[in-house]
């Protein structure tokens with residue numbers, strides 16, 4: 001079946017299926033957190049981990065602050081989640097602004113603590129600097145970093161992918177070639193940058209297959225907490241914000257509860273359409289809040305493990 005015919009069938013299925021009825025819950029999910037700065041934020045993170053844990057995520061991940069600024073805090077949370085919550089935890093690790101030895105040392109500490117999954121990333125140039133440049137004694141990019149990590153230990157490696165093309169990439173084909181090279185270097189999974197239209201993911205998935213990529217590509221789902229913040233982030237990472245979305249958030253700046261309902265509806269609808277197109281793995285950018293991700297998983301049929 002050609003990709004176009006498949007997409008048409010997927011679109012029909014998505015439109016014809018009654019809203020969220022009869023979904024089997026046959027999805028696998030993962031959740032992303034960021035390392036908290038204060039005790040209070042730490043409490044929020046931990047409450048979220050506890051709320052989401054019964055959904056039996058296949059892993060949760062913790063981000064690495066710009067330029068490695070959260071090295072210790074990321075380490076602390078990753079190890080704690082795996083040891084105390086019993087969920088396989090993945091550590092994000094970037095190679096920007098660090099020597100190979102520094103990065104290898106961080107990775108070795110993870111290995112020694114029993115962490116076996118790294119989200120391997122290049123990272124971005126520090127604020128105020130234009131354009132990424134590798135550290136003189138460092139890994140050049142994510143491909144190079146993966147090879148280095150594999151020398152430290154046989155980590156499971158996830159990487160980043162860009163349905164709307166990474167801003168540094170000269171074109172889509174170069175971006176796909178770069179992604180393929182990350183798989184060839186040892187990655188087992190790519191998690192996408194967030195996006196808001198399902199077609200964006202379906203097109204990307206087809207193009208990845210055409211580029212010879214056979215590895216798993218998991219959509220990164222961003223439930224919108226603050227529309228202004230998402231607009232800012234989208235501007236930096238090249239995610240398109242559909243015109244209809246601005247209209248849906250209009251007038252809700254001071255209405256957090258209504259905003260949350262709108263956010264959940266938008267993200268759940270995106271996931272439902274992805275599901276109708278055959279997607280069974282989802283990665284949620286939780287921003288350390290459980291409610292939206294939990295509600296979306298629930299609508300997709302996922303139930304706490306003990307109640308199954």
Ligand SMILES: Cc1cc2nc3c(=O)[nH]c(=O)nc-3n(C[C@H](O)[C@H](O)[C@H](O)COP(=O)(O)OP(=O)(O)OC[C@H]3O[C@@H](n4cnc5c(N)ncnc54)[C@H](O)[C@@H]3O)c2cc1C
Nearest residue numbers: 063064092121122123141142160166168169175178191193
């Ligand atoms: C799921 C996910 C999680 C993330 N987590 C973090 C995090 O925890 N901390 C953080 O700081 N950042 C994080 N980021 C952001 C990430 O660091 C940035 O997007 C960064 O700019 C690129 O990282 P990368 O690993 O994709 O880089 P790479 O894959 O190395 O390269 C990025 C792009 O540059 C282009 N490129 C690279 N090398 C070449 C070359 N030689 N020739 C031509 N083009 C080239 C490619 O098109 C490529 O897509 C995350 C992003 C995603 C999607």
